[in-house]
Amino acid sequence: MSDTRSERQPVARLRGVSVEFSGRVAIAGVDLDVMPGVVMAIAGPNGAGKSTLLEVIAGTRPLSAGTRVATRAIGFVPQRTAVSDRLPLTVRDVVSVGAWGRIKPWRRLDTASRHAVDDALDRLGITDQASRPFAALSGGQRQRALLAQGLACRADLLLLDEPTTGLDTASGDRIRTVMRAEAHRGVSIACVSHDPLVLDIADHVVHLVDGRMTR
């Protein structure tokens, strides 16, 4: 997490970033600083380039032009619909994957990692679901488990793709509460969302239209 020296440095900085797919522009000329301890929402119509921008921040999408600098640890929280129903994993297994950055995959978790997993389950209100198969959970519980996985990464920047879309009220409330609490702890949140309640709790909103930031 951020120390005092680096507190006001961006956790990720994009300058003049463009991404094209077969000559078709997905995002164009984006300048963006993601600052520590903020919730930044990324909004815009379908096809505007929101997910592509999230991938650029994550460092998983090659740039056609521009630069990306991100020196701190990044965690990615996928949409529940992007995760297979057939994974033969318990909820605790899914959350434990978040700790794999600090240990080797499938190794026994060390004490600090076990605490991080327990804490993440507790904060998302799914401790009682920990032994159940991930596939047996409701949509809201699955999305909570995936955010818990993100918390277990102990990243400086968490990237979320539509974390509350189509969820029950209690799950949406819990997820937004955890997003704000993480920002309060100094973690930066960048979140693609159409949900007005997420835009309400954001410190700022990046609007994309046809791949360009409009404000």
Ligand SMILES: Nc1ncnc2c1ncn2[C@@H]1O[C@H](COP(=O)(O)OP(=O)(O)OP(=O)(O)O)[C@@H](O)[C@H]1O
């Ligand atoms: N892997 C890919 N190959 C080709 N084109 C792509 C790819 N990924 C995205 N695109 C195109 O890039 C543009 C931006 O897509 P992106 O998924 O980033 O938009 P979005 O705002 O997240 O859309 P949505 O809200 O529908 O998820 C679209 O025209 C899309 O078809």
